[in-house]
Amino acid sequence: MDKYERGERMNLKNLPDDEYFTPGHTACPGCAAPIIVRNMMKILGKDTVIYTPANCLLVFGGTYPYIAWKVPYFHEAFENTGSSISGAARALKKQGKKVTVVGIAGDGGTYDIGIQALSGAAERNEDVIYVCYDNEAYMNTGIQRSGSTPYGAETTTTPAGKKILGKLRHKKDMAEIMRAHDIPYVATASISHIADFLKKVEKMKNIEGFRYFHVLSPCPTGWRYDPSKTVEIARKAVDSGMWTLYEAEYGEITNIYKPKKKIPVEEYIRGQGRFRHMTPEMIEELQRWVDRKWERLYGEKP
Amino acid sequence: MNLKARKMVATGDHAAAYGALLANVDVVAAYPITPQTLIVEDFATFVDDGITDAEFIMVESEHSAMSACIGAAAAGSRTFTATSSQGLALMHEMLPIASGLHLPIVMPVVNRTVAAPIGIWCEYNDIMPQRDSGWIIGFIEDNQEVLDMVLMGYKIAEHHDVLLPFMFGLDAFILSHTVEPVEAPSSDEVMKFLPSYKPIASLDPDKPMAIGTFTPPEYIQEERYQTDKCMRNAKRIIKNVTKEFADVFGRNYHGLIEEYKTDDADVILITLGTVTGTARDVVDELRGRGIKAGLVKLRFFRPFPVEEVRMLIERENIKAIGVYDRSVSYGVGGPLYIEVKNSLYGYDLPIINFLAGIGGRDVVKGDVEKMYKILQDVKDGKTRKDIVWINTRGVKE
Amino acid sequence: MYEIRFHGRGGQGGRMAAEALALAAFLEGKYAVSFPFFGAERRGAPVRAFTRIDDKKIRIKTQIYEPDYVVVLDETLIETEDVLEGLKPDGMVIINTQKKPEEVKLSRSVRCATIDATTIALETIGRAITNTAILGAISRATGKIGIDAIEKAIIEKFGARLGKEAGEKNAIAARKAYEKTIVGIAKAGKKFEGKKQWLPTVDELPLGGSIGTLQTEAGLVGIGSFSENKTGGWRVFMPVVDEQRCTGCKICWFYCPEGAIKMVDNKAKINYDYCKGCGICENECPFKAIEMKREVRI
Numbered sequence: 001m002d003k004y005e006r007g008e009r010m011n012l013k014n015l016p017d018d019e020y021f022t023p024g025h026t027a028c029p030g031c032a033a034p035i036i037v038r039n040m041m042k043i044l045g046k047d048t049v050i051y052t053p054a055n056c057l058l059v060f061g062g063t064y065p066y067i068a069w070k071v072p073y074f075h076e077a078f079e080n081t082g083s084s085i086s087g088a089a090r091a092l093k094k095q096g097k098k099v100t101v102v103g104i105a106g107d108g109g110t111y112d113i114g115i116q117a118l119s120g121a122a123e124r125n126e127d128v129i130y131v132c133y134d135n136e137a138y139m140n141t142g143i144q145r146s147g148s149t150p151y152g153a154e155t156t157t158t159p160a161g162k163k164i165l166g167k168l169r170h171k172k173d174m175a176e177i178m179r180a181h182d183i184p185y186v187a188t189a190s191i192s193h194i195a196d197f198l199k200k201v202e203k204m205k206n207i208e209g210f211r212y213f214h215v216l217s218p219c220p221t222g223w224r225y226d227p228s229k230t231v232e233i234a235r236k237a238v239d240s241g242m243w244t245l246y247e248a249e250y251g252e253i254t255n256i257y258k259p260k261k262k263i264p265v266e267e268y269i270r271g272q273g274r275f276r277h278m279t280p281e282m283i284e285e286l287q288r289w290v291d292r293k294w295e296r297l298y299g300e301k302p
Numbered sequence: 303m304n305l306k307a308r309k310m311v312a313t314g315d316h317a318a319a320y321g322a323l324l325a326n327v328d329v330v331a332a333y334p335i336t337p338q339t340l341i342v343e344d345f346a347t348f349v350d351d352g353i354t355d356a357e358f359i360m361v362e363s364e365h366s367a368m369s370a371c372i373g374a375a376a377a378g379s380r381t382f383t384a385t386s387s388q389g390l391a392l393m394h395e396m397l398p399i400a401s402g403l404h405l406p407i408v409m410p411v412v413n414r415t416v417a418a419p420i421g422i423w424c425e426y427n428d429i430m431p432q433r434d435s436g437w438i439i440g441f442i443e444d445n446q447e448v449l450d451m452v453l454m455g456y457k458i459a460e461h462h463d464v465l466l467p468f469m470f471g472l473d474a475f476i477l478s479h480t481v482e483p484v485e486a487p488s489s490d491e492v493m494k495f496l497p498s499y500k501p502i503a504s505l506d507p508d509k510p511m512a513i514g515t516f517t518p519p520e521y522i523q524e525e526r527y528q529t530d531k532c533m534r535n536a537k538r539i540i541k542n543v544t545k546e547f548a549d550v551f552g553r554n555y556h557g558l559i560e561e562y563k564t565d566d567a568d569v570i571l572i573t574l575g576t577v578t579g580t581a582r583d584v585v586d587e588l589r590g591r592g593i594k595a596g597l598v599k600l601r602f603f604r605p606f607p608v609e610e611v612r613m614l615i616e617r618e619n620i621k622a623i624g625v626y627d628r629s630v631s632y633g634v635g636g637p638l639y640i641e642v643k644n645s646l647y648g649y650d651l652p653i654i655n656f657l658a659g660i661g662g663r664d665v666v667k668g669d670v671e672k673m674y675k676i677l678q679d680v681k682d683g684k685t686r687k688d689i690v691w692i693n694t695r696g697v698k699e
Numbered sequence: 700m701y702e703i704r705f706h707g708r709g710g711q712g713g714r715m716a717a718e719a720l721a722l723a724a725f726l727e728g729k730y731a732v733s734f735p736f737f738g739a740e741r742r743g744a745p746v747r748a749f750t751r752i753d754d755k756k757i758r759i760k761t762q763i764y765e766p767d768y769v770v771v772l773d774e775t776l777i778e779t780e781d782v783l784e785g786l787k788p789d790g791m792v793i794i795n796t797q798k799k800p801e802e803v804k805l806s807r808s809v810r811c812a813t814i815d816a817t818t819i820a821l822e823t824i825g826r827a828i829t830n831t832a833i834l835g836a837i838s839r840a841t842g843k844i845g846i847d848a849i850e851k852a853i854i855e856k857f858g859a860r861l862g863k864e865a866g867e868k869n870a871i872a873a874r875k876a877y878e879k880t881i882v883g884i885a886k887a888g889k890k891f892e893g894k895k896q897w898l899p900t901v902d903e904l905p906l907g908g909s910i911g912t913l914q915t916e917a918g919l920v921g922i923g924s925f926s927e928n929k930t931g932g933w934r935v936f937m938p939v940v941d942e943q944r945c946t947g948c949k950i951c952w953f954y955c956p957e958g959a960i961k962m963v964d965n966k967a968k969i970n971y972d973y974c975k976g977c978g979i980c981e982n983e984c985p986f987k988a989i990e991m992k993r994e995v996r997i
Contacts, residue, residue: 048507049377062516064516064521067512069512071510072505072506072511072513073513074373074505074513076373077396079365080365080369083331083359083361083366083367083373087373087375087381088505089373091357091374091505092377093357094356094357095378095379097506116363117363117366120362126359
């Protein structure tokens with residue numbers, strides 16, 4: 001870690017060997033969440049306290065008495081990541097400890113049941129990091145739709161039925177909601193873009209105040225694709241504009257990644273069982289959503 | 303912090319906030335709700351005036367208040383909050399998490415009716431449903447006891463044989479918004495009585511621990527036993543701490559229950575909350591008229607003083623027991639009545655339940671006299687009724 | 700009453716098989732219950748499911764500890780755990796394998812039926828989903844439940860989920876398996892080290908379970924202890940590194956969800972104790988230095 005300590009920016013070459021989330025965890029093969037967590041922890045390091053609400057990570061990260069975490073870890077409930085980490089962070093501040101308190105919630109725990117506590121903590125500008133690993137449905141309970149599930153996707157509560165084919169509503173733009181909180185840092189990231197991912201983790205580690213870090217987390221089980229394709233699908237999500245990488249400081253977008261060649265959304269959904277039933281009209285509707293988002297974020301038509 | 307001993311005229315809410323100040327709490331997380339608001343406001347004033355350097359988290363809901371308290375207590379800090387009514391109901395999910403993790407949070411609950419219909423006045427249907435939450439649950443008679451209970455609360459809750467969270471009820475408006483004289487000890491005296499909190503677990507990167515992990519059946523039953531044992535231990539620790547408090551500060555609260563003129567009483571009434579004070583006056587007046595009335599003030603609902611209640615009955619002078627409840631377990635009677643009957647299983651003695659003051663209706667001396675009159679009649683074999691709704695239109699008493 | 704325990708991996712349909720067997724018994728006029736292991740296991744992890752069948756109403760609601768039959772959907776499981784655990788002395792094990800019963804080595808000699816359900820499934824259904832073919836083998840090996848009822852149950856249960864045609868194909872797979880099942884005796888001789896479990900008393904258990912790191916008789920528990928759980932047994936395909944091609948770029952090291960790849964002398968080294976065989980490393984390696992190969996367990 002010498003070079004890094006000398007001020008060199010974190011990159012794949014100097015990313016530390018240290019692991020703070022041990023192997024032996026029980027995530028499905030090909031799950032993106034442990035990729036996110038392992039590599040994020042390499043940068044956040046030893047002086048980190050981790051909170052997870054109810055989610056896959058809670059379960060695959062440890063079943064008593066076994067725990068994958070090598071740093072202080074706690075769990076309370078589902079809907080209160082924002083407030084739970086607020087309490088821990090304030091207590092550690094009062095104790096004079098220099099510790100990064102990080103909550104890692106899924107999309108259900110962020111978009112839906114956890115949005116109140118999250119919004120409250122952000123509005124108070126608590127000195128914490130909130131990570132949303134977004135696999136676009138309630139995977140821990142068996143693939144039920146969430147506010148993050150994209151349009152058309154099949155879940156066990158939005159089945160591709162005889163009358164209704166998958167989810168009728170589009171994905172909620174959570175990062176934009178967080179951007180509206182006027183907080184020091186909002187970043188979206190994808191494991192497919194390693195340098196960008198590492199840069200963002202490193203940057204947020206050194207910011208004081210509320211930091212919101214939102215990473216797309218492809219799920220082979222819930223999205224129904226071959227586990228080896230996790231990174232490939234994450235890359236296509238970015239390249240199609242389904243997932244946009246940016247950083248925002250106090251509400252202003254300071255850095256945004258634009259795919260060199262925008263691929264049609266059809267190319268992204270191909271190979272994912274959750275979209276298999278989609279009609280051409282439905283694919284068009286999804287493409288319209290992507291294009292609207294594109295125009296809003298880049299200020300130009302795609 | 304260097305606060306001198308002082309005599310003040312304070313609301314119950316202020317006494318609670320001042321108690322937290324004296325207890326030198328590290329973190330407060332709270333959300334305002336009538337009639338608990340004064341506690342939050344007063345503590346905010348302590349923080350903004352620089353009287354305390356506690357962290358005050360003004361959360362966006364009671365659920366988050368308790369979540370933040372649990373996070374802070376898990377990190378090893380002394381933690382305080384307060385709530386009431388609907389707020390306590392919203393917090394309900396988090397309460398067994400605090401006790402399951404053995405975090406000695408102290409929380410005054412300003413007892414207020416739970417909707418529907420919505421009201422803001424005193425009833426115990428907010429706190430009674432928390433019976434099995436694993437929290438110690440106390441009740442309060444006056445504002446002095448509010449302040450003292452905060453201090454005793456931490457001492458009891460943080461004891462390593464207990465390590466359970468601690469809530470106590472104070473009656474909405476009757477205490478929360480009523481001023482009366484309260485003696486506050488100096489912060490130095492309090493420090494001696496209540497040294498800093500020594501947690502058994504914390505979130506320290508140098509000694510990492512996992513708190514609240516996903517746990518299979520192989521371990522949960524043992525953890526439940528531990529909590530049960532802690533609650534049983536709490537009886538002993540409550541008695542010890544109350545005695546120590548009396549020795550240091552000169553105010554004796556007599557442990558789990560306080561008896562008033564029971565030595566030769568032939569009828570007794572078991573009360574909780576502010577009705578106790580009114581009942582003391584009624585007992586005195588009845589005694590003046592030659593009626594052998596006695597009173598038992600119940601200070602703790604959890605742990606429940608089963609042995610203490612039984613010991614009363616072992617004295618053969620008592621011929622009838624009345625139990626006052628300010629909430630109903632529908633179809634069965636009041637929660638305290640159920641507990642007293644459970645404690646006195648096997649004894650052949652009439653136990654009458656009086657339901658009064660529901661929804662904040664004032665319980666006046668005449669109501670309490672009525673209770674004693676019914677107890678007299680029961681003792682004399684003139685009447686026998688199990689559950690009596692006092693002062694309820696269209697319902698025979 | 701007789702009891703059956705299914706061993707499979709999360710996602711292989713062991714639970715569906717156990718339920719379909721119960722349905723078949725029901726269609727024959729019997730009383731049957733079926734339930735999964737009540738847990739939170741993930742796709743690929745070893746999982747269990749259970750079926751209990753009787754002529755009269757089954758009232759017992761406990762889990763099954765001493766089954767009459769053990770069914771193994773995934774051959775690799777017999778290498779990583781003692782599937783015979785608790786099996787009655789005169790019980791029988793039914794295994795999806797290309798081997799003959801005499802070629803199968805287990806913890807003790809036991810009545811054994813084998814069936815190459817994977818090949819049958821590939822030929823008949825077009826996918827290596829073996830949870831219907833195995834039901835045919837159960838019918839043949841146990842002689843307790845008719846193949847007609849099995850077929851009917853499959854058409855009803857799988858047809859409802861996958862469509863009529865798929866339901867029928869699955870029923871054919873079961874019939875083929877019924878015809879090809881071989882019954883014999885498996886060999887003894889495989890040794891399993893029983894995994895010890897940390898079972899502290901109420902006084903030994905840290906209050907509320909809050910735990911640091913603890914070395915116990917059963918190994919490490921608490922912080923950082925999940926490494927005690929060797930997930931390599933989940934693997935069906937194994938990544939093999941071609942050191943000539945590996946440039947030490949660290950991409951696979953970054954992407955391994957298990958952290959099972961270490962860089963040693965600038966080459967990727969895979970820790971097979973933990974690798975679950977997801978194949979991300981092969982897919983992402985820019986130099987085609989990693990290849991997924993069918994796992995051969997000895």
